[in-house]
Amino acid sequence: MLIIKQNRLLFAMIAVLLNAAVTSAQSFVLPAQWKFRMEDDSSFKQQKFDDSKWSTITVPLSWGKAGVNKEHSVGWYRTEISLPENFINNELVLFAGTIDDADETYFNGHLIGRTGKFPPGDQSAWDMQRKYIIKKEWVQKKNTIAIRVYNGIGDGGINSGDIMILTKKENDRLIALQLKSKKSYYQLTTSNGLIAAVYNAQKDVVENVYPHIFSYYDSGKTVTPFVQNIRLKQKVKPLKAEYENNTHVIKVTYPAFTVEYVAPFTTEEKIFYAVVKGKPEAIRNISFTSEKTETQIITNETVGVNTGAEKYFLFSFADSIENYQQQVNEAVNRIISKRTNLIADEIRFMRNVIAKAKVPAAISTNERRIVEQGISVLKMSQVGEKEIFPLSHGQVLASLRPGVWAISWVRDASFAIEAMSKLGMYNEARKALEFMLQSKPTDQYIHYIHTDGKDYGIGVPYIVSVTRYFGNGKEESDYNENGPNIEIDDFGLFLTAVYHYINESGDKDFLLKWNNALAVVGNAIVNNINEKKIIRTESGPWEHHLPGKEFMWTSGVCARGLQLVSSLQKKYGLSFQQMEDGYKTLFNGIMSNCLVDGKYIKGNATEQHPSDHHYFDAATFELFANDLISDKKLFLSHMKVYNQHNRINNDSSKGYCRFNSNDSYENQEWPFAGLRVAVAQNHLGSKAEAKKLIDRITAYANRNNNQVPEILSNDLGLYRGAIPMVGYGSGAYILALLDYYKNK
Numbered sequence: 001m002l003i004i005k006q007n008r009l010l011f012a013m014i015a016v017l018l019n020a021a022v023t024s025a026q027s028f029v030l031p032a033q034w035k036f037r038m039e040d041d042s043s044f045k046q047q048k049f050d051d052s053k054w055s056t057i058t059v060p061l062s063w064g065k066a067g068v069n070k071e072h073s074v075g076w077y078r079t080e081i082s083l084p085e086n087f088i089n090n091e092l093v094l095f096a097g098t099i100d101d102a103d104e105t106y107f108n109g110h111l112i113g114r115t116g117k118f119p120p121g122d123q124s125a126w127d128m129q130r131k132y133i134i135k136k137e138w139v140q141k142k143n144t145i146a147i148r149v150y151n152g153i154g155d156g157g158i159n160s161g162d163i164m165i166l167t168k169k170e171n172d173r174l175i176a177l178q179l180k181s182k183k184s185y186y187q188l189t190t191s192n193g194l195i196a197a198v199y200n201a202q203k204d205v206v207e208n209v210y211p212h213i214f215s216y217y218d219s220g221k222t223v224t225p226f227v228q229n230i231r232l233k234q235k236v237k238p239l240k241a242e243y244e245n246n247t248h249v250i251k252v253t254y255p256a257f258t259v260e261y262v263a264p265f266t267t268e269e270k271i272f273y274a275v276v277k278g279k280p281e282a283i284r285n286i287s288f289t290s291e292k293t294e295t296q297i298i299t300n301e302t303v304g305v306n307t308g309a310e311k312y313f314l315f316s317f318a319d320s321i322e323n324y325q326q327q328v329n330e331a332v333n334r335i336i337s338k339r340t341n342l343i344a345d346e347i348r349f350m351r352n353v354i355a356k357a358k359v360p361a362a363i364s365t366n367e368r369r370i371v372e373q374g375i376s377v378l379k380m381s382q383v384g385e386k387e388i389f390p391l392s393h394g395q396v397l398a399s400l401r402p403g404v405w406a407i408s409w410v411r412d413a414s415f416a417i418e419a420m421s422k423l424g425m426y427n428e429a430r431k432a433l434e435f436m437l438q439s440k441p442t443d444q445y446i447h448y449i450h451t452d453g454k455d456y457g458i459g460v461p462y463i464v465s466v467t468r469y470f471g472n473g474k475e476e477s478d479y480n481e482n483g484p485n486i487e488i489d490d491f492g493l494f495l496t497a498v499y500h501y502i503n504e505s506g507d508k509d510f511l512l513k514w515n516n517a518l519a520v521v522g523n524a525i526v527n528n529i530n531e532k533k534i535i536r537t538e539s540g541p542w543e544h545h546l547p548g549k550e551f552m553w554t555s556g557v558c559a560r561g562l563q564l565v566s567s568l569q570k571k572y573g574l575s576f577q578q579m580e581d582g583y584k585t586l587f588n589g590i591m592s593n594c595l596v597d598g599k600y601i602k603g604n605a606t607e608q609h610p611s612d613h614h615y616f617d618a619a620t621f622e623l624f625a626n627d628l629i630s631d632k633k634l635f636l637s638h639m640k641v642y643n644q645h646n647r648i649n650n651d652s653s654k655g656y657c658r659f660n661s662n663d664s665y666e667n668q669e670w671p672f673a674g675l676r677v678a679v680a681q682n683h684l685g686s687k688a689e690a691k692k693l694i695d696r697i698t699a700y701a702n703r704n705n706n707q708v709p710e711i712l713s714n715d716l717g718l719y720r721g722a723i724p725m726v727g728y729g730s731g732a733y734i735l736a737l738l739d740y741y742k743n744k
Contacts, residue, residue, distance in 0.1 A: 193384030391473025495561030533589030
């Protein structure tokens with residue numbers, strides 16, 4: 001057994017089905033370390049080019065995370081591989097990951113494909129999984145892959161996705177299976193709020209185990225795996241991989257034994273466990289291999305537990321901050337002395353969390369599976385109290401690994417907190433809110449002078465981050481060459497989350513304790529109402545950086561947050577006038593600036609023509625979903641218009657895109673948008689239409705480990721984007737389902 005080096009899958013966007021039956025005879029996983037040079041020379045594509053003096057880089061990993069990022073630049077990747085004999089004299093398919101922004105890919109010096117465009121006239125294809133055909137006459141025993149990459153803006157590089165080679169025959173077989181089963185996602189994540197591990201069923205490997213569940217310590221350091229590619233030494237095919245009883249325990253079943261993977265809550269350890277179970281003769285010789293990282297790995301194999309019917313494999317780490325050798329020693333002693341039945345304890349723990357949740361009895365079996373798995377996802381996404389960075393405690397991530405958004409966004413967390421509150425997960429919801437309210441270095445964007453000379457800062461103290469948080473708990477604004485994201489909608493969404501927590505839990509003391517802080521957040525909203533009586537230009541719900549636009553989502557969620565918290569303040573005899581007045585001002589501003597012909601709400605007040613990019617914005621659905629606008633006639637006419645622009649192919653059986661644009665990230669189906677439409681339909685439209693939208697996500701999630709993705713592709717309904725999503729995924733699904741059955 002032992003050890004691992006860097007990311008094998010950060011952003012699952014594979015274009016075909018790759019099921020658990022894939023073996024080394026059918027697929028070839030490319031190495032994690034490639035040669036790299038930040039320079040452009042056409043000779044780099046040649047098979048015999050001498051790259052021995054080049055530096056190395058992990059693949060996939062963005063240039064930003066690798067510390068080599070240069071915008072408006074070209075870099076080259078090279079790797080040499082020896083293919084199995086059965087690959088030679090066969091047409092092959094190369095999966096080269098997702099590349100930010102454009103690439104030209106060569107196999108033994110032959111151009112096999114390009115995606116996106118290089119300057120001049122450069123065009124990004126940052127979210128597209130590269131998949132290229134290799135002619136059989138080009139395939140040798142030893143081969144060289146060379147990839148030329150252009151980065152316009154952003155992190156750049158081969159940043160995620162699958163990096164592997166299949167035979168063309170196997171690729172075609174898997175496409176046929178995908179079309180039949182509609183299953184496209186095979187990663188399962190286990191987390192205890194301290195560490196996270198990702199198992200890939202299509203490769204039968206634990207791809208990465210991370211020492212923290214968040215992606216970034218701070219602006220200068222990313223969280224990389226401490227062990228990678230943990231796999232059985234024995235060549236045996238798994239029959240099935242699943243979350244055991246909708247918990248965080250991953251169970252892989254083989255013909256003669258099982259392996260259960262878990263990051264444990266009950267022991268609150270930074271130890272990853274692989275527990276092998278079976279008859280003694282079946283598991284006696286079972287062992288694992290893994291790959292080294294730069295971090296010191298601590299491992300242990302505990303054999304002969306329960307008369308030889310179980311074997312424990314432990315993986316932990318030591319770095320410049322943490323050393324868990326003593327924890328591993330204590331865990332081994334606990335196992336040997338039979339003072340634990342770890343897997344049973346973990347399943348019991350999560351099932352108790354699920355049992356306490358307020359789930360409607362009337363939901364279907366398929367819906368219950370997703371809700372229960374969603375509760376596990378919510379629990380796994382929150383940083384635990386034993387995390388070494390104290391200011392991180394309680395933060396909720398936007399996605400679990402391998403999703404790229406393993407970062408704490410205020411926006412996503414607000415929907416997760418609302419779901420927690422309505423499920424009765426009050427302790428988790430309170431901790432998530434207090435994480436954002438606790439004293440920490442925020443308010444760095446009270447002033448920000450942009451390149452146009454204008455100050456886009458909040459202008460007053462604001463407490464809650466303008467975008468998101470680093471793992472160490474400090475404010476972060478997703479900064480790029482266009483400046484930071486300054487998102488005023490976060491303040492309104494946070495207030496809405498506070499309301500739902502207090503309203504559901506009855507925790508009056510929380511309001512009394514934090515009312516002064518809530519007043520600061522409310523004042524930050526009011527201070528940014530412009531002369532049109534709406535929120536001034538800012539980055540908006542989809543993070544378009546500065547200078548931004550006057551987004552109706554922002555004005556709408558801020559109005560609703562002010563309205564809801566002012567109602568609590570009034571109820572408990574606290575000063576409420578500023579928030580109530582702010583709500584009324586914003587509501588009137590929305591209706592006077594963005595109500596078009598009395599029929600629909602346009603996406604922002606800045607753009608004037610229906611052909612403008614953000615004019616028809618799916619985010620406007622939220623103004624009806626959150627009950628800010630309760631006019632049924634307006635909702636029905638709004639939906640009639642938006643179905644023509646934002647519903648996929650104007651097809652009533654499908655969901656909604658963010659914008660109808662040429663951007664593949666925006667114009668594909670966003671389950672979050674459809675689920676918020678379902679809530680609005682439930683309140684103001686048709687319950688039957690609401691259920692159709694919920695049922696659509698139910699069907700896809702049931703086929704994909706009951707997890708909800710960021711995106712469904714418009715062609716085959718493939719899982720794309722960050723997976724599993726938390727607030728925008730499991731949280732949004734739970735909210736839509738609870739709302740439907742509450743009002744049924």
